[in-house]
Amino acid sequence: MKFPQTLIATLSLLTAVSLQANDSTFKRIKSVDTDQPLIALTFDDGPNQLTPEYLKLFKEEDVKATFFWKGKSVASRPELAKRILAEGHEAGNHSYNHPHFNKLTDEEALKEVMDTQAIIQETTGYTPVLFRAPYILYTPALMSILEEQQLQPIDCNVGVKDWDKSTTVELIIERATTEKTKAGTIMLMHDWSPKSLEALRTIIPQLKEQGYQFVTVSELLKAQKS
Numbered sequence: 440m441k442f443p444q445t446l447i448a449t450l451s452l453l454t455a456v457s458l459q460a461n462d463s464t465f466k467r468i469k470s471v472d473t474d475q476p477l478i479a480l481t482f483d484d485g486p487n488q489l490t491p492e493y494l495k496l497f498k499e500e501d502v503k504a505t506f507f508w509k510g511k512s513v514a515s516r517p518e519l520a521k522r523i524l525a526e527g528h529e530a531g532n533h534s535y536n537h538p539h540f541n542k543l544t545d546e547e548a549l550k551e552v553m554d555t556q557a558i559i560q561e562t563t564g565y566t567p568v569l570f571r572a573p574y575i576l577y578t579p580a581l582m583s584i585l586e587e588q589q590l591q592p593i594d595c596n597v598g599v600k601d602w603d604k605s606t607t608v609e610l611i612i613e614r615a616t617t618e619k620t621k622a623g624t625i626m627l628m629h630d631w632s633p634k635s636l637e638a639l640r641t642i643i644p645q646l647k648e649q650g651y652q653f654v655t656v657s658e659l660l661k662a663q664k665s
């Protein structure tokens with residue numbers, strides 16, 4: 440994909456933006472300070488083959504979730520991407536090829552971000568406002584790109600490590616339901632994981648019993664204490 444002129448202009452601004460970064464209030468968000476009993480479940484790397492199973496569970500349990508998509512996965516599963524948004528969930532940008540951003544040039548980093556915005560827009564008509572870096576690995580150049588593009592970086596305060604082969608369904612349930620899970624929690628999972636899917640069948644009812652509701656990250660951000 441060729442860079443449009445605007446992107447080249449953006450790229451040349453990166454140095455200038457980096458210099459201002461210290462004064463900026465732009466930062467990564469791990470959780471949200473809120474009085475409301477809201478939790479955001481987030482899922483990286485999709486749309487995946489297993490995502491429809493997650494959608495079925497979320498419909499049954501009245502859960503709204505946030506999916507951080509890889510551009511190349513959107514390209515290979517466009518119909519599923521459209522369906523996820525049509526069912527009321529949110530999509531964020533998770534790069535195109537899932538690189539380690541510390542191994543990219545500034546130009547490559549910009550391309551990863553913008554190609555993903557483009558494929559999501561072209562496929563679904565929706566423009567993401569959230570970003571999560573693969574491996575939660577940010578560089579100053581990436582932060583500058585995100586600030587310039589008004590893409591909010593979203594981390595998490597609860598991770599279940601479903602990517603670790605030794606993690607069992609029981610461990611995922613345990614990690615998702617400690618005292619770290621509270622109002623304003625952003626939880627990180629992967630919708631390619633059959634173990635997380637299974638664990639959620641316990642986690643969701645358990646947290647609901649404690650009074651929590653599951654909303655998208657953008658909805659959670661709106662509930663932030665002023």
Ligand SMILES: [Zn+2]
Nearest residue numbers: 483484573574
């Ligand atoms: Zn990922």
